[in-house]
Amino acid sequence: MTLTSFGPANRIKRSAETHPLTWRLRDDGETVWLDEYQAKNGYAAARKAFADMAQDDIVQTVKDSGLKGRGGAGFPTGVKWGLMPKDESINIRYLLCNADEMEPNTWKDRMLMEQLPHLLIEGMLISARALKTYRGYIFLRGEYTTAAKHLNRAVEEAKAAGLLGKNILGSGFDFELFVHTGAGRYICGEETALINSLEGRRANPRSKPPFPAAVGVWGKPTCVNNVETLCNVPAIIADGVDWYKSLAREGSEDMGTKLMGFSGKVKNPGLWELPFGVTGRELFEDYAGGMRDGYKLKCWQPGGAGTGFLLPEHLDAQMYAGGIAKVGTRMGTGLAMAVDDSVNMVSLLRNMEEFFARESCGFCTPCRDGLPWSVKLLRAIENGEGQAGDIETLLGLVGFLGPGKTFCAHAPGAVEPLGSAIKYFRPEFEAGIAPTRAVVPPLAKPIVVGA
Known part of the structure; x- marks a missing residue:
């Protein structure tokens, strides 16, 4: 895997001032463990958050920074944090890291977890302090075996250094962190399906409201953030809102x-x-x-x-x-x-829609039945056996499975590339429509009720 922040002729160098996520990376691609991470100012932001900042001030700082979710939805992180209950009597709360990175063509979180596991842990530690959560889970894609190994080692290092567990940094604050590997379902990227899976249930999205901030894991207030989102938190706390915005x-x-x-x-x-x-x-x-x-x-x-x-x-x-x-x-x-330019768009879309159809949880009818229907039509068009009206049917499915028409965002995301492909490359779809066959008349006159 390549990770570089170099531009043409290596003119751009990584630095703490310009690359808050990647400046600590080693040039050889090896993992940055605790001693090296702390030598590179690691956990300094956590120490600042624990020693110098009230919990609500941490939330407000993240909100003022404009940080948004990096998992794809882009919801403002500080706003999500602000939804957690203020009632101090609710002493069981959870912080979940969504590390179920199964979006095809996406591997950014894998790099952070494999090479900078302590950056994620520090981000979760500061977030837990802000949200008053006593336990956290990293819900990890099951196929990320190297990431799981590195995260578990980093968690043990942090525990041994007093950065996780009881009375962290002498503050009286307790936070336990666990790595939980999933069973390999794309739908677990949806936060409530992730919660169901973590509880040992079928990975179906839940109805919202109530939102996880009110009723989440095991019925308790829960905040779910993406890996890259949480990895931004230490730099915001360490260097401030104005710098981050700049x-x-x-x-x-x-x-x-x-x-x-x-x-x-x-x-x-x-x-x-x-x-x-x-x-x-x-x-x-x-x-x-x-x-x-x-x-x-x-x-x-x-x-x-x-x-x-x-x-x-x-x-x-x-x-x-x-x-x-x-x-x-x-x-x-x-x-x-x-x-x-060598790729046929019909074949590409058929492959994509097969993935999305397979990964549907099957809970709602438009997604459960609509996505396999799109695959059937695309396969026919790919083989030159499409029928007149198939393209219009596909476009109809794009509308029926669009935003607000299904229980979660799985189907809208699945059909968005389909709609755009037909928009820009319709002739490639039309080329798969077979010549119109003669229409065979019915054998008998249809019965008309009331005639």
């Missing part, structure tokens, strides 16, 4: 930096920490190096398989939620995929 490019409504990447047939596929507001063209040309020789960019997705396709002319859009929304889709996870 990291983003002019014009961006999102603050700080973001792990962004490019996969596909590009010359330099990888992952980089960049300020919000860089353009897609900078990411594609300056960092990913453009397409490999012999290939041409056909289209791209800005942030995982659940985001819509964009054309090469959309590369000048700024990479932040509002900037990508202006060209018709979502920022998502910020890890883009380049589609080259």
Whole structure:
């Protein structure tokens, strides 16, 4: 796996002032363990939060920073924290880290957990202090076996150093942290499905309200944040709101930096920490190096398989939620995929929709039945056996499975790339429609009721 924050000719160097998430990374890609992490100012933010800041002040600082969720939804983190109950009599609360990174084309959280596990632990420790949670869980994608091993070792190191467990840093505050590996379901990326799975239940999303902040794990107040989100917290506490906001490019409504990447047939596929507001063209040309020789960019997705396709002319859009929304889709996870001119869009979409159909929890009818229906139609079109009206049926499914039509956001994310692919590449779908067959008349006159 590549992770570099270098631009053309290695002009851009990682530093604590500009790369809060990645400046501690080793050049050899090895894991930064506790001694090295503390030598690089690790846990200084936690010590500041415990010694010098009231719990509510930590929440307000994160809210003022403008930090938003980095898992794809982009909900303001401080606002989510503010939903946790203020009632001091509620002494059982939970903090969950959503590390179930199963979005195709996305691997940013894996890098943080494998190479900087203590950054996540410090972020969770500060967050637990702010939210008055006494126990935390890192809900980890089951296939991330290396991340699980590194996180468990880092948790034990932190315990031995008095940074987890009882009376942390002499504050009287207790916080236990556990690594929980999931069974491998994409739907667990939805926070309430994650909660059900953690409790040992089927991974179905829950009805909201009540929201997890009121009724979460085992019926107790719970806050769920993404790995990258929590990893931003130490730098915000250590260096302040104004500095954090200054990291983003002019014009961006999102603050700080973001792990962004490019996969596909590009010359330099990888992952980089960049300020919000860089353009897609900078990411594609300056960092990913453009397409490999012999290939041409056909289209791209800005942030995982659940985001819509964009054309090469959309590369000048700024990479932040509002900037990508202006060209018709979502920022998502910020890890883009380049589609080259050798790819047939019908085949690509059939493969994507097979994944999304398989990963549906099956709870609501539009998702359970609509996604397999889209796969059936796409497979027929792919084989040149599509029928007149199939494209219109697919577009109908895009509408029926859109935002607000299903129990959770799984189906809307699944059909967004389908709708955009038909919009931009309809002739490729039309090419799979078989010649119209003669209509065979009915054998008998239909019975008309009341005739």
